[in-house]
Amino acid sequence: MAIxxxxxxxxxAGASKDAxxxxxxRLEPGRVLxxxxxxxSGKTTLCLVAGGFAPGVVGGRLEESARIDGVETTSIPxxxxxxxxxxxxxxxxxxxxxxxxxxxxxxxFGPCNLGLVVPDVIERVWWALKAVxxxxxxxxxxxxxxxxxxxxxxxxxxxxxxxxxxxxxxxxSELDPAGTALVADxxxxxxxxxxxxxxxxxxKAEVLARIADEVIVLGEGSVALAGPAAAVLADPMLAxxxxxxxxxxxxxxxxxxxxxxxxxxxxxAPA
Amino acid sequence: xxxxxxxxxxxxxxxxxxxxxxxxxSTNPSTKLAIAALEVVAAFAVPGLPGPLLVLGAVLVSGxxxxxxxxxxxxxxxxxxxxxxxxLVNLFLLPGASDPIARLGPLAPxxxxxxxxxxxxxxxxxFSTAIALVYLTTAVDDLLADLAxxxxxxxxxxxxxxxxxxxxxxxxxxxxxxxxxxxxxxDTEGRFWQRARGVVPLAAPVVFGALTEVEERTMAxxxxxxxxxxxxxxxxxxxxxxxxxxxxxxxxxALIAVVGLRVAGRLG
Numbered sequence: 001m002a003i004x005x006x007x008x009x010x011x012x013a014g015a016s017k018d019a020x021x022x023x024x025x026r027l028e029p030g031r032v033l034x035x036x037x038x039x040x041s042g043k044t045t046l047c048l049v050a051g052g053f054a055p056g057v058v059g060g061r062l063e064e065s066a067r068i069d070g071v072e073t074t075s076i077p078x079x080x081x082x083x084x085x086x087x088x089x090x091x092x093x094x095x096x097x098x099x100x101x102x103x104x105x106x107x108x109f110g111p112c113n114l115g116l117v118v119p120d121v122i123e124r125v126w127w128a129l130k131a132v133x134x135x136x137x138x139x140x141x142x143x144x145x146x147x148x149x150x151x152x153x154x155x156x157x158x159x160x161x162x163x164x165x166x167x168x169x170x171x172x173s174e175l176d177p178a179g180t181a182l183v184a185d186x187x188x189x190x191x192x193x194x195x196x197x198x199x200x201x202x203x204k205a206e207v208l209a210r211i212a213d214e215v216i217v218l219g220e221g222s223v224a225l226a227g228p229a230a231a232v233l234a235d236p237m238l239a240x241x242x243x244x245x246x247x248x249x250x251x252x253x254x255x256x257x258x259x260x261x262x263x264x265x266x267x268x269a270p271a
Numbered sequence: 272x273x274x275x276x277x278x279x280x281x282x283x284x285x286x287x288x289x290x291x292x293x294x295x296x297s298t299n300p301s302t303k304l305a306i307a308a309l310e311v312v313a314a315f316a317v318p319g320l321p322g323p324l325l326v327l328g329a330v331l332v333s334g335x336x337x338x339x340x341x342x343x344x345x346x347x348x349x350x351x352x353x354x355x356x357x358x359l360v361n362l363f364l365l366p367g368a369s370d371p372i373a374r375l376g377p378l379a380p381x382x383x384x385x386x387x388x389x390x391x392x393x394x395x396x397x398f399s400t401a402i403a404l405v406y407l408t409t410a411v412d413d414l415l416a417d418l419a420x421x422x423x424x425x426x427x428x429x430x431x432x433x434x435x436x437x438x439x440x441x442x443x444x445x446x447x448x449x450x451x452x453x454x455x456x457x458d459t460e461g462r463f464w465q466r467a468r469g470v471v472p473l474a475a476p477v478v479f480g481a482l483t484e485v486e487e488r489t490m491a492x493x494x495x496x497x498x499x500x501x502x503x504x505x506x507x508x509x510x511x512x513x514x515x516x517x518x519x520x521x522x523x524x525a526l527i528a529v530v531g532l533r534v535a536g537r538l539g
Contacts, residue, residue: 048490057493079499087494094487097495098440099432101412102286105506110495112504113425121504122282139286154491161496 001069003027003050003085003165003197009063010049019045019060021222027197029164034208034229035201037218038242043201046218047169049073050199052081069164082110085165086158086196090173092150095157096142103129103145103153104138110161128160131194132186148179152186159190165197166190172204180204187211209233209246217241288507291410295337299515300405300414301421305522306333307401312526314397316533320386323393330400339407343400350399354392361388411435413509420508425497441477448476 003026010020020042027033027050037043048054052073055062066073068084076084089095100106107128111121129135134152137145142153151171158166168187172180184207191198191211202208208215208229215232217225219241225232232238234249245253255262291297310330314323334343347354365384372380414435415428423431452472532538 051494053490053493057490077498078493079496082494082496082499087490089487089491091487094484095491097429097432097492098436099412099415099429101410104284104287105412108506112506113496113499115499115501115504118504118506119282121506138284157495 001029001164003069003199004067005050005065006067007064008049008066010045010054011061012045012054013059013061015060019221020049021220023049023221023223025050025216025223027165027199029197030195031214032191032198032200032212034212034215035199035218036203036205036208036215036238036243037224040220041218042221043218044169045221047087047167047199047201051085051087051165051167052076052078053087056081079113082161082163083114084163085167086161086163088151088155088158088166088168088171090170092145092147092154092174095154096150098143100142102138103134103140103142106142106153107138107156107160110157114161124160124162128156131159131190132156133189134186146179147175148182151175151179151183155183155186155190159194159196163196165199167199167201169201170203171200172202172207180207184210205233205238205244205246205249209248217243283506290510291408291413293337295333295339295404296408297510298408299509299511299519300409300417301511302515302519302522303405303409304414305519305526307405309522309526309529310401311398313529314394316529317538320390320393322538323390323397327393327397327400330397330404334400334404337404337408339404342407343403346399346403347396350396354395357391357395358385358388361385361391406435412507416505416507417509417511419503419505425503429492429497441481444480445473445477448473448480 005023005025008020008023008025009018011018023046025033025046035043035046045054048058049062049066052066052068054060056074056076056078062074068076068081073081096106097109100109104125107125108121111124116124125138126135129138132152132155134149134156137149137153140149142150145153155168155171171187172183175183187198187200187207188211190196198211200208200212212229214227215225215229216223217232217238224241225235225237233246234252236253238245244250252262255265295303310326314326317323317326331340331343334340361384362380363378363384365381365387368381368383370382372382372385411432415432418431419425419428457472529538
């Protein structure tokens with residue numbers, strides 16, 4: 001049981017070079033894999049390939065093996081992909097169906113598409129809203145939510161399909177710090193309570209430091225660094241790849257560079 | 272065979288099972304569509320001015336019953352430039368008109384031009400207000416749910432929903448872009464030519480942004496099992512009373528009769 005990419009190469013239709021080169025990746029249920037990288041490093045493409053949307057929905061050419069639970073993504077119908085792997089994109093506004101009047105119905109849009117009976121739809125909607133922590137938004141108009149709230153509703157909408165894996169493409173990139181905190185809290189809750197495997201593409205290393213088990217760093221379409229989150233996010237190479245380390249790690253580095261004892265400084269710091 | 276199964280179970284929150292209040296607002300969306308279609312066809316099929324004026328009166332009475340006269344008045348106000356230009360062009364330039372009202376130098380407004388202009392304006396107002404009244408008194412999701420129940424496929428329903436919601440979304444996006452371009456020094460309130468020059472920097476982001484959005488929306492919908500085979504569950508369906516059905520079929524038969532009479536040349 002895992003999303004598994006082996007030596008994957010992917011090229012968009014009409015492109016002159018590969019967007020992804022020799023990518024190896026494994027995401028198991030219950031684990032959180034963080035992905036960071038500079039702009040144009042292939043993060044969104046990796047999301048589409050891992051979720052089976054490339055080449056299935058967006059076209060292009062995939063070489064070698066991309067599997068979800070042992071099945072090649074290219075042989076899974078699109079609607080069945082949605083049941084195995086939930087995809088969340090950057091812009092909350094474009095993820096709403098625009099055909100519903102309340103958040104409750106919006107979250108129920110996916111289960112309704114599956115033709116589930118009404119009690120099952122209701123049960124899934126409440127479960128998803130609770131998992132994300134936004135039950136109180138249920139009566140609201142989805143078109144009138146803040147950016148952070150909209151992204152949480154989009155997350156709940158994907159969760160309502162009960163996928164084994166979640167792939168989140170920079171879900172906080174268009175959010176202010178308050179919205180980012182909202183989404184980060186919800187992701188931490190989802191990761192611990194649903195048992196889903198989560199691949200989280202995120203510019204904000206703080207968010208990854210908080211919830212990721214492992215992190216890979218992409219550079220020009222290939223994996224430049226990979227390993228446990230704490231080790232990768234503390235790697236000095238991160239800055240060379242254009243990634244800002246988490247604040248705490250940057251601070252530790254500055255303290256040590258100043259010749260001070262980091263554990264001692266930490267012990268003296270106010271709680 | 273309907274492509275959607277209907278929610279009959281309980282347990283749904285009240286804000287999902289809500290019913291619109293008021294006579295016209297609670298009328299079934301398909302019935303309102305049938306009535307609007309009859310009004311538009313009748314206004315164009317019946318020659319002369321009294322017919323379209325009578326239909327316009329019927330639309331306004333419906334608007335009064337639905338308490339949406341104010342919305343229709345705003346629409347009429349927005350249409351006033353085109354209404355004015357239709358009247359002026361026909362008043363002075365109707366081909367073949369030879370019954371002048373008065374002589375104003377080289378110009379001669381005519382009675383037949385005035386008559387034809389008023390008739391055209393009445394038809395235009397019936398067309399716009401009848402459709403606007405459906406829009407103003409029907410929640411989009413009610414309309415879509417009703418169409419789904421009647422067997423329209425989910426893709427067709429999505430197209431209808433997206434088309435209905437495209438107008439306010441595009442207006443909102445255009446307003447954001449106008450603000451952004453103003454902040455960068457674009458003159459959007461100066462003289463006519465200055466404003467005309469500003470159209471391209473405003474229109475291009477609106478159009479290209481909408482196209483990009485389509486791709487994102489498509490992927491987001493697919494990620495929510497939009498293309499799953501089989502019936503889609505409906506959480507709520509608008510009421511369709513016996514009165515609704517009678518009204519709807521009466522409108523459909525009346526529409527057919529109007530078209531038939533028009534084709535047979537019996538409407539004068």
